[in-house]
Amino acid sequence: xxxxxxxxxxxxxxxxxxxxxxxxxxxxxxxxxxxxVDVRLTAPDGYTxxxxxxxxxxxxxxxxxxxxxxDPDGEVSPYLAREVTVGEQLEIRGPLGGWFVWRPxxxxxxxxxxxxxxxxxxxxxxxxxAAAQSSARFRLLYSVxxxxxxxxxxxxxxxDAVDGVEVSIAYTRKAPAGWSDPVGRVDAARLAATTxxxxxxxxxxxxxxxxxxxxxxxxxxxxxxxxxxxxxxxFG
Amino acid sequence: xxxxxxxxxxxxxNAAAGALREVFAVDVTSAxxxxxxxxxxxxxxxARLFADAPGLVLRCASCDAVLLRLVSGxxxxxxxxxxxxxxxxxxx
Numbered sequence: 001x002x003x004x005x006x007x008x009x010x011x012x013x014x015x016x017x018x019x020x021x022x023x024x025x026x027x028x029x030x031x032x033x034x035x036x037v038d039v040r041l042t043a044p045d046g047y048t049x050x051x052x053x054x055x056x057x058x059x060x061x062x063x064x065x066x067x068x069x070x071d072p073d074g075e076v077s078p079y080l081a082r083e084v085t086v087g088e089q090l091e092i093r094g095p096l097g098g099w100f101v102w103r104p105x106x107x108x109x110x111x112x113x114x115x116x117x118x119x120x121x122x123x124x125x126x127x128x129x130a131a132a133q134s135s136a137r138f139r140l141l142y143s144v145x146x147x148x149x150x151x152x153x154x155x156x157x158x159x160d161a162v163d164g165v166e167v168s169i170a171y172t173r174k175a176p177a178g179w180s181d182p183v184g185r186v187d188a189a190r191l192a193a194t195t196x197x198x199x200x201x202x203x204x205x206x207x208x209x210x211x212x213x214x215x216x217x218x219x220x221x222x223x224x225x226x227x228x229x230x231x232x233x234x235f236g
Numbered sequence: 237x238x239x240x241x242x243x244x245x246x247x248x249x250n251a252a253a254g255a256l257r258e259v260f261a262v263d264v265t266s267a268x269x270x271x272x273x274x275x276x277x278x279x280x281x282x283a284r285l286f287a288d289a290p291g292l293v294l295r296c297a298s299c300d301a302v303l304l305r306l307v308s309g310x311x312x313x314x315x316x317x318x319x320x321x322x323x324x325x326x327x328x
Binding site for chain 2: 001037233234
């Protein structure tokens with residue numbers, strides 16, 4: 001698979017530390033929700049760095065959108081989330097990965113569980129579901145540090161992408177004023193209250209930082225979910 | 237679950253899809269592989285990816301044995317799959 005040129009067409013700040021890059025990619029073959037691309041940056045001295053980024057846009061959208069959260073120690077994300085400008089060309093390779101994907105032909109209940117910027121590929125699944133007018137029953141549990149760290153807040157709280165989707169937000173450090181649910185990390189009680197029961201036989205897509213994914217996957221297994229129906233994507 | 241001598245941060249096999257597509261014509265991460273060490277079978281996307289090495293290493297999610305190594309350098313690529321008994325691909 002060869003590298004393609006992607007032109008930065010639009011930049012949208014999602015939070016103080018995350019930005020969406022909307023890319024024009026000639027002859028983009030289309031993608032499935034949940035897939036990613038590799039982005040390659042080349043320094044003037046020829047040094048290259050390649051990193052995978054999940055695609056946030058739905059399969060039918062005209063532009064390929066990536067949402068990049070800054071890792072202060074990272075080589076690539078600070079550049080993509082802070083420095084890159086409209087009109088600039090990037091090199092991308094993809095779409096990649098055929099496992100952590102949701103396709104509209106799937107009719108079973110779906111549980112999405114995101115920690116922080118792990119929401120990105122799950123947002124593509126919500127957008128794909130809405131665009132396909134799928135009647136698959138979806139629930140989303142989104143664990144996020146504080147209201148100001150929430151990605152796609154407008155889409156999640158009122159948008160078409162969540163029409164008919166049960167969305168639960170778990171604030172881990174700070175909640176909005178008047179929030180009645182407990183503030184803190186996702187635990188067994190929270191999972192039981194907000195996610196499909198094992199008897200519903202959902203397919204679960206779980207994405208977030210490694211520690212979050214490990215913790216939640218263990219809780220799901222302890223609650224009786226089938227390991228074969230849990231798909232995970234960890235990032236560093 | 238993993239015996240976990242290795243506490244370094246790792247990713248899922250998913251993230252190796254691009255590097256593997258430089259060698260293979262189809263997506264290896266959605267293929268199911270069997271570990272020679274413990275016999276566990278699962279999608280390569282669920283293996284543990286260590287990408288900080290001078291190449292990439294995929295380890296069994298059950299026993300941590302090395303399944304696959306891919307190293308590039310000096311205009312060559314080295315692929316070591318001796319930790320895999322087989323890879324099973326879907327026709328779809």
